[in-house]
Amino acid sequence: MKNLLKVFRNSMFFLCMLFLFNGCSTNENNKNKTEVVTEKPLHAVDTVYIKQMQFNPAVLNVKIGDTILWINNDLVTHDVTSDKPNSFYSDTLHVGQSWKMPVKDSAGYHCSIHPTMLGKLVLK
Amino acid sequence: MKIFKFLTKTAICFAVSTGFLSLSADAQKTTKLTDPEIASVAVTANQIDIGYAKIAEKKSKNADILKFAETMAKDHQSVIDQAVALVTKLGVTPKTNATTKSFLAGAAKTKAMLNSKKGNAFNKAYIDNEVAYHKAAINEVENVLIPDATNGELKSLLQSALPLFKEHLAHAEMVQKEFSK
Numbered sequence: 001m002k003n004l005l006k007v008f009r010n011s012m013f014f015l016c017m018l019f020l021f022n023g024c025s026t027n028e029n030n031k032n033k034t035e036v037v038t039e040k041p042l043h044a045v046d047t048v049y050i051k052q053m054q055f056n057p058a059v060l061n062v063k064i065g066d067t068i069l070w071i072n073n074d075l076v077t078h079d080v081t082s083d084k085p086n087s088f089y090s091d092t093l094h095v096g097q098s099w100k101m102p103v104k105d106s107a108g109y110h111c112s113i114h115p116t117m118l119g120k121l122v123l124k
Numbered sequence: 125m126k127i128f129k130f131l132t133k134t135a136i137c138f139a140v141s142t143g144f145l146s147l148s149a150d151a152q153k154t155t156k157l158t159d160p161e162i163a164s165v166a167v168t169a170n171q172i173d174i175g176y177a178k179i180a181e182k183k184s185k186n187a188d189i190l191k192f193a194e195t196m197a198k199d200h201q202s203v204i205d206q207a208v209a210l211v212t213k214l215g216v217t218p219k220t221n222a223t224t225k226s227f228l229a230g231a232a233k234t235k236a237m238l239n240s241k242k243g244n245a246f247n248k249a250y251i252d253n254e255v256a257y258h259k260a261a262i263n264e265v266e267n268v269l270i271p272d273a274t275n276g277e278l279k280s281l282l283q284s285a286l287p288l289f290k291e292h293l294a295h296a297e298m299v300q301k302e303f304s305k
Contacts, residue, residue: 052287075206075284076199095202113195116294 045069045100048119050078050093050111055119062103062121071098078117083108157223157272163211164218165227165269166282169261170200170207172231176257179238180250188299189247192254196292203285210281223268248303255300258293265289 043065049056051073062068070080072093080090080099087107090099103121111117157165173196180193211218234253241249265286273279 052284053291054287075288076202114291114295115298116291 043067043102047071050074053114053117055109055111055117058118059120059122061124062106063124064103064105066103067100068103068121069098069100072096077113078111079113080109080119081112083110157221157268158219159214159273159275159278160211160216160219161221161223162269162273162278162282163207163216164220164224165264166207166285167204167218168224168227169264170204172227173200173254173257173261174204175231175235176238176250176253179235180246183238183242183246184250186244186247188302189250192251192295192299195295196254199288199292203288206281210277214275214277216275216278244303251296251300251303254296255293258289258296262286262289262293 043063045067046060046062047069048060049071053074055070060068070090070093072078072095074095077095078093080088080093080101082088084107088101088109089112090101092113093099103123106123107121109119109121177193177197177200180189181197184190184193234257238246238249238253265282270279270282270286273282
């Protein structure tokens with residue numbers, strides 16, 4: 001009876017070790033997969049800061065599918081409006097707010113509240 | 125017609141300069157402005173331009189003038205809000221001074237001049253005054269308020285507001301072209 005119990009205990013220990021080892025190696029594989037994806041991003045995210053009444057950078061080199069994020073770090077409210085009518089435009093961006101948009105084409109844009117503020121997206 | 129235009133321009137220049145030239149004279153008489161005095165000047169100067177914008181919103185029907193006036197009202201209110209938040213944080217009470225009084229005296233004359241005009245004559249007078257007022261304000265902020273400010277945060281707020289006033293000037297000059305034809 002004692003021997004039977006010992007065999008059972010040893011078997012359970014072996015099974016647990018096998019299970020743990022298998023779990024670790026699966027995580028390791030997943031980690032490698034994630035790393036491959038981050039190493040080769042399909043599209044970049046670029047940030048344009050709005051500060052001191054300027055879009056910074058004012059001219060940005062982009063690829064179709066990239067995402068542009070505008071962040072209003074200025075004293076007053078701004079917006080992002082395409083120079084082309086009926087193209088893209090953001091809501092009013094209050095201080096601290098941001099807006100993002102995927103790039104579809106090269107474009108000139110401005111702030112419709114402060115029309116002397118200009119920016120450009122140029123395709124690489 | 126030319127004489128009328130000349131007289132209008134002269135009246136605006138006089139009204140704007142009354143405030144700012146007497147202001148310079150006062151500034152020469154006194155020594156440096158203190159931080160509470162600077163806070164008072166900054167808030168008053170912004171309030172005055174909101175006052176002009178409110179007159180424009182009442183009297184004008186021109187889309188560009190109305191849009192410009194709306195921007196002035198919102199932007200200058202935003203600067204006031206941040207100035208008030210800063211002085212509250214610093215425990216500074218804005219102190220009325222000779223410069224503030226000169227601003228207010230000049231503004232009273234300009235408001236009377238604007239209220240006496242109608243239609244396109246009003247639009248032109250308003251935008252001409254905005255160009256002159258922002259030029260004078262930029263000069264005051266750059267050459268008096270920023271150099272005199274001793275508190276770092278107050279100085280920094282004034283420095284941050286300078287590009288805003290310069291954009292307002294460029295915007296006003298853009299609108300002014302419409303009325304100088």
